[in-house]
Each structure stands twice: as structure tokens, then as C-alpha cells.
Amino acid sequence: MSFVTRLAAPMLAALVAVPAVAQQMAPQQQAAPSPQQQVAQLDEMVGLDQAQQDQIAGYLTELQQGVGQRQDEVQALEQQLLDHSGPDFDENAIRQTATQLGEVTAEIAAESVILQSRIEAAMTQEQRDALDEAARQQQEQMRQMQEQMQQQQQQQQAPQ
Template identity: 45%
Template structure:
């Protein structure tokens, strides 16, 4: 994977996963706007890009929410199986289905980032890469400061 793709993916993952994690807590439509607006502030999106991104995010978040609900139900079913009268076959079936759902959630999240990146121009991707590099450098400096503080105690 090229450095550009790694950096862009990291930045988009931060946006996408953060939005996905908090989407259930936000008012309907609020998180999508916030996420697109945040990306717009970073790379200056056109109105068409904003609309396309909102649609992509809405679609993906809907799918991910459904899959997470199903995963929670499977986790509950697995918990209910704990006891002396367990059914190994059912436990294994539920665990396998849960694993597949987890993979599907991951795939949908990565596909969303790929679709977002496809919506951006080359210049916007370069801007996003530059921002991601700056954030990585800030994180590196903060980690180094923390190490120095812990070593000095």
C-alpha cells in the first residue's frame, strides 16, 4: 500500500469510525452533517461532493447499524447459552455468524472510506494526506513527551 493510501486511509478511518461509533448517539442527520462539514473544512468540498458523501455515509451507517444490532442479539444468544445445559452446536453456529457479521461491519467501514476517497479530487486527497501527516507528527510528539514524563518520575 502506498504511503498516500495509508495516510488517507488512516485519516478517513478516523472520520468514518468516529462517526460510526457516535452515530447512534447523535440526532438523526446530525452526525452525517458534522462529518461532511469536518471533511469540507479540511479539503473544501463542492456542493455535489457534500451531497454524494452524505448519501454514502447515510447508506453505510444504516447498514452498519443493522449489522451491529444483529451482532448484539447474537452476543446475547451466546450469553444465554452459558450453563450446564449448553448446546455446543448452537454456540458454534452463533459464534461463526457473529464473526461473519464483524467482518461485514469492517468491510462496510473500509468500503465507505474507499468510496469517500473516490469522491475526492487528487488535490483534495493530497490535502488530506498532508493533514494526516501533521496529525501523526503531533501524536508522535505527544507520545514522546509522555514517555519523557514517565521516565522522569
Template identity: 50%
Template sequence: MSFAKSLAVATLTVALAAPALAQQMPQGGPPSAQDQVAQLGELIELEAGQEQELVALLTDSQERIQSLQADAQSVQMQLQQSIGHDYDEAAIRQDAERLGELTGEMTAESVLMQSRLQATLTQAQRDELERQVQERQEQMRQMQQQMQQQQQPAQ
């Protein structure tokens, strides 16, 4: 499986869990790592050891990403406060560079998390997950086509 395809499958793995979790989760707040792993377990059969490993992996990665997001929000606020007639170009550029670094770190952490998730699954599980992702993509494509057809005026 190519890296891009593997990345897409991993990304969609977490995305597939979102609709069902949104119905189950209380208002305000992302699903927990345990909830995400439980949803993944509904899509593909996970062994107990895999569940524990995935929960630990997701928890650790989510904590790092949340910390980076908090830092990025702080830098964004600093940048907003820099707007004005008495601006400091050097400070703005320094904050913008830091924001870029934080964004890069968040991206790297996300890709690493997805890669680690893939490495935890067996080939059969990855194949099944990819099959389900393709099936869901096809369903989404069909729904989009139906919506477009419904929006077109009658001739």
C-alpha cells in the same frame, strides 16, 4: 497511492473529524454524516456536489453498519445466555459463526465506505488530506514522546 495508505488516509479522515465534533456535539450520540462532511470540508475544500454525495454515502453506510452492529449485539447476547452447565455446543458454534460473518460484513462495509469516500475526492484533495494526516500523526508522535519524557524519573 497504495491501498493501505489510501485506507489509512480514509480512516484518519473520519478520525480527524472526531475531536472537533466531540466538542460541538450534544452528549450521547455519534456525529451525523452532515457533521462529519462539514468537518472534512474544514480540512479540505469540498465542492457542493461532493458534500451532498459524501453525506449520502456516509448516511447509507452508517445505517448498514448500525444494523449489522445491532444484529451482532443480539448474537453476542445469545452467546452469553448459552453459558452454563447445560450448554449446547452446536448452537454456540452456530452463533459464533454468525457473529464472525456479521463482523466481517461490518469490516467490509467500513472499507467500502472509506474507498467510496476516497473515490469522491479529487487527487488534489486526497493529497492535501494525506498531508494533513501525516502532519497530525507527527504531532501525535511528538506528544507521545513528550509524555514519555515527562513520565521518566529525573536522574
């Protein structure tokens, strides 16, 4: 895996996985993009054909459903941890619940990485290259924004 592909991987993961998790974590807030919207965004970046769009939309739908169920488990386990804490804490119960929470969280992470890999496998090399380029551009934009913010902070802190 090239260095740039490693940079593109988080971008792709964020594009496809984060909305699924965010939607489950905060359903009362603005809804996450649908699988079709996420596919449309990826299509704009790399130019997917209809078969690829359908395949990737299926992967995203599957992930959202699976993550949704697991996110419910995460919330229940987090509540159990809170219930076990306090002055009369149960150390064994805390450790068992924390272990379960770690396992569920690891499953979510694994599913996200597997999905990312499936999506990359569904794309041609040319499309992966386009995604790599988009990741490079995004990283450069972020670097420039950070530099601008640092310069602004330095200007504000400079003695006058």
C-alpha cells in the same frame, strides 16, 4: 497506494465510520456527529464542492443506516453467546453463533472500507493529497504526545 495514503485511510475511516458504529453502540451517550457534521469536518480538511458534499453525505447516511441494523444483529448475537455459555454450555451453538457474529462484523468492516473508497473516489487528487498531509500531521502530533507521555513517566519513575 502510497505509504501516506495508507496512513490517511485509517484517519478517513475513523472520521466517517467510527461515529456511525459508536452511535449505534452507545445511543444513551453523546450522539455521534451527523453525516452533515462529518462532511463539514472533511470539507474543512480538503475543501469539498457542494456536489461532493452531497454525495459524501449520502454515503455516510447509507452507512449509518446499514451499520445500525447490523449493530443490532451484533448485540443480539453477543447476547446469544452469553446465553450459551456457563457450566451447561452448548459448544455447537457457541461456534455457530460466533461464526454468525464474525460474518456480521466482517460485513460492517467491508461496508466501512467500501465507503472509504467511495469517498476517496469522490475527491480530486489534490484533495486526497490534502488528506494525506492532514494524516501526516496528525500522526506527527500523536508521536509527539507519546514521546511527552514517555518522558513524563520516566521523570516520575526516576529516583530522587
